[in-house]
Amino acid sequence: MTAAPRPTTCVLGRLAGGRVALCEIGGDGEPGPRQEFDEERLAEVVAGHEAAGTPRWVWSDTATWYPGLLAAGVRVERCHDLRLVHTILQHAAAVTDGAALRAATAWETGPVVPAEGRPPAATLFDVAPAAGSAVPHDLEETLAEHARQQAAIASAADPSPLRLLAAAESAGGLVAAELQAAGMPWDVVEHDRILAEQLGPRPGHGQPPARMVEVGAQVRTALGDPMLSLDSPPRVLKALRRAGIDVSSTSQWELAEHDHPVIEPLLRYKKLSRLLTANGWAWIDEWVHEGRYRPVYLPGGVVTGRWASNGGGALQIPRQLRPALRADPGWMLVGADVSQLEPRVLAAMAGDRAMADAGRGKDLYSGIVEAGVVATRAEAKVAVLGALYGSTTGDAGRLVPRLRRTFPRAMALVDEAAATGERGGTVHTWLGRTSPPPGPEWAAVQTRGGVVDATTADEERARRAGRDRGRFTRNFVVQGTAAEWALAWLADLRLRLSRIAPVPEEHAATASGPALGNRPHLAFFLHDEVIVHAPREHAEEAAQAVRDAADAAGRLLFPGSPVDFPLDLTITERSAK
DNA sequence: ATATAACGCGCG
């Protein structure tokens, strides 16, 4: 068996006058001759190289370059996204020689300006500056930044985790663009049916739905306040207190503590109000077009490396509306989520054999019960979440110490991360994404709390800020490494799906676009969950790809680890629950 | 009048 040939590296950049250039990097790391061409030929040129040998494309920003290619029917296998990788390397503790990289401030971008959920631009760069980011796109800048990033990675004592992270993050960029291009197949009839079932039929513009009118009247009656506006929490709060209900806010968990005839209708009203304002008919009108909901995904949008999204609250779609996610005719949805991803990732990082055993092949929480740590699954879950989040009070505070006895290695890892954070230090994920350092304000609070004439209040403030930061760094290592596992899963999965045979043109999911609509493709991603949209005849094959990719992700990040990552997987026409 | 903060609640 011979090693696969290392893919060639092709750098893309803009030139003056709407021209584009491609430059291949040789085995010695030196850029070769520049091949110039008109922008209109970009898709054709990329497709040609892709067919010839799947190079790694190096470009300024996937969100800028890739949507146009997808719209032209061109997928790429792999890339290196300079914007995403710059953000990681800038603060990476493993990078010992990053001065040049950090000096290149043009690559320090804020949040990406979203493309407003529009369908991908017909041609590259013809969208207003609205889409993509502000990083430089021209060829020489691109080459220079690529060289800086290679040098920065090479300066690490062990560059391989950072190389893996750069590849995974870049693959995430490709997936994000592909998710937006494909969109979520959205059944507006089902969505409307769910809304009508809860709220009553769609009311006229500016009118409240019938059910909210009824339930609102019940609330006002129960409070004896016929004019009360239920949409103003402060007014509702005053009314509740007038009615003798001792609450300090109108949040549902506090309301639920009390026994009064107003509680039930008020909670019901809040639920209806939330559904209407967040995902009501206005949401459908704004976000669903031609059977697709196309949010903007922002890889690396969260400090821990998790994704954020923009447009319609894609990562917060209520489970209630999941049935509106429905496959095209003749297609199926393959939905899979990882059971207890974060604690499993922790067990793998820490090499905690006992925790690996507790989860192997089964529900991790049940395994913890069987190990005799706690009596019930609910307790196990509270304890584990408490360990990951740094709970010190209530049930979690009582249960976490038991975990510490049975899983000392796992607990030592998160406890150490917390201690480092409390001291003002930084921590990093398995592949080397480093937590942001504390800001100047945090440091000032610590200084003020530590001087000889500090007041008790100063000391308490400093201790509290320390503990707050400790909980952040404690969670950072686990949440961030779980995000890396998920990236590896996505990256491997998209390649497996791309190798499944295409369906004939007449069976294609045309709304998913020319590059993706003819074979199984990702339609949704949410931290530890994917949904693949697949032709019925290839759904089983796609499901196996999802499973195989999960196994591959575990092996890639944690070679030889006894920790497994079981999936809950279903093949259905519409998303359940 | 408009920008910002705070709240509350949806998701993991």
Add this chain to the structure above:
DNA sequence: AAAGCGCGCGTTATAT
């Protein structure tokens, strides 16, 4: 049921 982490977004209240 919330608590302990990370978010986005629509709302009202408050500051400018």
